Amino acid sequence: MVRLTTVMREEHDEEEYLASYDPRAFPPVAVTVDVVALTIRDGGLHVLLVRRGVPPFQGWWALPGGFVKAGVTVDEDLQHAALRELTEETGESPNRFHLEQLATYGAPDRDPRMRIISVAHLAFAPELPEPRSGGDAAEAAWIPVDSLGLDDGEQLPGAAKRLAFDHAQIISDGVERARSKLEYTPLATAFTGDQFTISELRAVYETVWGERLHTGNFHRKVLSVPGFVESTGEMTESGGPRGGPKARIYRAGDARLLHPALLRPTTEDEVR
């Protein structure tokens, strides 16, 4: 045990010595920041993807992302880098959206070129205009998550789009994180506009969770959680598109956590 510790210490001394005098002496590892940006369009969950114009995976769809900039001119935080990727691709920065770190992916063979470690981020955004792409190969678009044929990170053969690198896994992890976050945070409001009705909020839950919810119980539950939503005092101009009375309009409250939480109906008797 002592021996191992000593070996390790010498190893570190060596590396740190090199580090302080010659940064280029490091093993070639690059760091990228990728963003899983989720939004709801046409009643379905969509993810922002870009089509790769160069190898590797040329022509395949991939998450927006880029290398972390380091140096004397630019030296940005990881969160800032993710924000930059997001606003570049969406074209405009939504005034209300959520951005958090998801996880870091660093399997040695995840990029055929070299060792690339990706710090993935997760974003929730309200509906944004389609990112108009130029006429050439590279393009960006909101893609329905359902069309990707994700199954526990593995992309199934019948998928409409082929995903580059391990991005199927990253998207799968991001969606699962989103589903979980809706349970104990008020972040569902990040998918809606600044003002929303309880029905619109319920539609967010139903879309992300992929399940129908009981309208009455959901309504009462949302209003009973302190700080989730607060009434604007206003009502919608008209009723719903298929009938029904005018609805009260709410905005997001000041709670950062939902207590008690809104648990998913089918927790499927926990994973064994």
Added chain:
Amino acid sequence: MVRLTTVMREEHDEEEYLASYDPRAFPPVAVTVDVVALTIRDGGLHVLLVRRGVPPFQGWWALPGGFVKAGVTVDEDLQHAALRELTEETGESPNRFHLEQLATYGAPDRDPRMRIISVAHLAFAPELPEPRSGGDAAEAAWIPVDSLGLDDGEQLPGAAKRLAFDHAQIISDGVERARSKLEYTPLATAFTGDQFTISELRAVYETVWGERLHTGNFHRKVLSVPGFVESTGEMTESGGPRGGPKARIYRAGDARLLHPALLRPTTEDEVR
């Protein structure tokens, strides 16, 4: 918006072109893996720390960690790198422990030498022997978390040990993650031996959460959650050190999530 997208695409093409032909052309970013290893000793939560023998932060305490190895000879996964750091410092690999990714820290100024991005991991281990340190400057030890004077990631002036880099923040995040994980996973058993009594399991919760729990309700609750623990059919040889009857002995069950969850008593009416 189209303009921005085009700019970004060209930028990526450029970087990817360089990447495929000259990895050394990248901005100098290094990647380390740090481990927040938690265990319970003498009724208190402890974290594994090493004392730095070289600048920067020479003589300060830091998390065990090291640079990610990349290259033709060694090319390890992030999880594998974290496992290596953990076993090197603890001297022996516990047969039952938990290791997960915590978060990635990449503030530009977190290391004075260069841009270093740290992928932090979190480990739960049963009580292990003290890592015997050599006689010189560098040493490793289990340090009580309470003695670090952590307060929301900031280390308070009166702390017994000074922590290098942003490791106070990382430990703080790790402890909070641990507290949360005990709520909805059966990972409290990773802190105990292979066999344990309900009282020992309760002691884990009380130590990590820093709160006394109701013995009777905890007992009934643990047994009511499917798959949390299963009885070995055995009893302890003797009663508790301060009296009481012999206790039944349990082992970890096959559940991966607790349903329903064991929520902390003082959820403090959610953070606003």
Added chain:
DNA sequence: GGAATAGTGTCTGTAAGACATTATTAG
């Protein structure tokens, strides 16, 4: 014996889910 503990029983308040009901709007 006295104190502490394992394990169980009981009661109450809260919350989730199922179901019902009323009022209001679109078509």
Added chain:
DNA sequence: CTAATAATGTCTTACAGACACTATTCC
């Protein structure tokens, strides 16, 4: 008018927390 929906009411079941109690063991 008919269908759909917003919002509220009611009932049942589950569970968390408080409290009580018994049996067992250490000192």
